[in-house]
Ligand SMILES: Nc1ncnc2c1ncn2[C@@H]1O[C@H](COP(=O)(O)OP(=O)(O)O)[C@@H](O)[C@H]1O
Ligand SMILES: O=C(O)C1=C[C@@H](OP(=O)(O)O)[C@@H](O)[C@H](O)C1
């Protein structure tokens with residue numbers, strides 16, 4: 541099966557959902573940020589600091605091209621992955637892209653908690669973060685809207701319910717869950 545690429549704004553749940561769907565289906569899971577970190581022996585934050593965003597985007601593109609040749613894999617992209625170079629065209633030609641759609645409120649709540657490891661928003665105060673998300677969503681939407689499918693990823697309230705979201709994803713995409721997870 542060709543790769544499934546999860547795309548969407550920071551905090552929409554790409555890494556969490558991808559990991560759970562992989563566990564429940566037996567597909568291989570790749571988190572593009574972690575894939576980069578393992579290859580370069582540095583965190584995303586460190587790569588931004590040492591090479592700038594431009595350096596990170598070059599690396600991200602190279603790593604994306606590698607993963608696009610894999611089979612039976614679900615790839616959680618970074619929020620910016622589809623918005624640079626022809627990355628979106630590569631993903632759409634080599635696999636299936638799924639946009640994870642979450643409300644502004646949900647993104648804001650999740651990112652207030654998890655902003656420290658994300659260099660673009662680390663250190664922002666609540667209102668500043670909200671405005672940043674609104675602007676970024678507006679400028680990134682033309683790329684995100686090229687996805688082959690949309691999946692609502694903010695319906696559940698807490699992490700204990702992520703399994704339910706993963707089950708819904710599996711049935712929406714027509715994937716097969718492993719027997720132990722049915
Ligand atoms: N479906 C969900 N329901 C509840 N919480 C979620 C869900 N998906 C993600 N989260 C929480 O939101 C935060 C951001 O999720 P993450 O998977 O890191 O997003 P992304 O990779 O898109 O930036 C994490 O703290 C995670 O536990
Ligand atoms: O939106 C972005 O530009 C980024 C999103 C991050 O991934 P997540 O979307 O998984 O947080 C990570 O790739 C980097 O911090 C840049």
Ligand SMILES: [Mg+2]
Pocket residue numbers: 554555556573616617618
């Ligand atoms: Mg992620």
